[in-house]
Amino acid sequence: MSDRVSDRVVVALDVGGTGMKCALVRPDGVVVRSERHPTDAARGPAAVVGTILEVAGGLADKARADGLDPIAVGIAVPGVVDEARGVAVWSANVGFRDVPLRDLTVKRLGLPTALGHDVRVGGLAEARLGAGRGTGHVLFVAIGTGIAAAHVVDGKAAVGAHGAAGEIGHILVRPDGPRCGCGRPGCLEAVASAAAIGRRYAELAGKTADAPVTAAQVAERAAAGEPLAGQVWQEAVEALADGLASGQALFDVATIVLGGGLAQAGDRLLTPLRAALHERMTFHREPQLVAAALGDEAGCLGAALLALDAVGVRDHQEKR
């Protein structure tokens, strides 16, 4: 084991429904090695846990072989996560049901381990290392198949009393709107997620629709002047603005960082959304609205930050 501070790394894993992004990360946020592995969730949760432990152990071994000192492990998973107990409580796309992932990792690797929620750690990374850096109070909103958020204050993401903070996708925005996956009609996610935008376009296009249309294609067609796409896009923007205005009323953040697939629409989303959010501000202070900066690395970097926090090593990158 080395005494040199610069040799320290953490093992970070971001486990998704299809793939795992994995890395060795230094305390200053620099990635010294990265790997991707398939999750292959169809094998069942026990096999996925086996792969997580194997990949984490493999990375720790590779670190030591390179003369580095792995000091902790951070793992991000989707679904409901009990961060305090280190348990992956429930996940639709990986199949976890009360998996004590932190204890299993500690037992296998002999290293301090932190378990986190994928969107919350993504928000942590964007707030400390990415688009929200230096602004203190950040709301990170990931818009993809669903919509979820992380509220980060001074470098810590709020977890909630039951591990379920940040479910902004289930704020009611359209009482007579489409039914949400959670069972209730009119949730933000049922109106403005990437999946919902594609569905809405197909519904209105009816028989004239050629093939399933993605949200990105709706954005493109709207920008090209197609009236139907323009209508669908604007509906989604208005619903998002309602959801974000509720978020701002609750949290009064300095910066809202938009991530996930839909944020890749860039100014086609940000420009009308800024205008719609501006209209909704009365006495509230208007937040900056910016696109995420770390892309799909955010979850892995956030898992690394959780690991560093768990062993009391504060990264220096964010303070520069």
Ligand SMILES: [Zn+2]
């Ligand atoms: Zn819902």
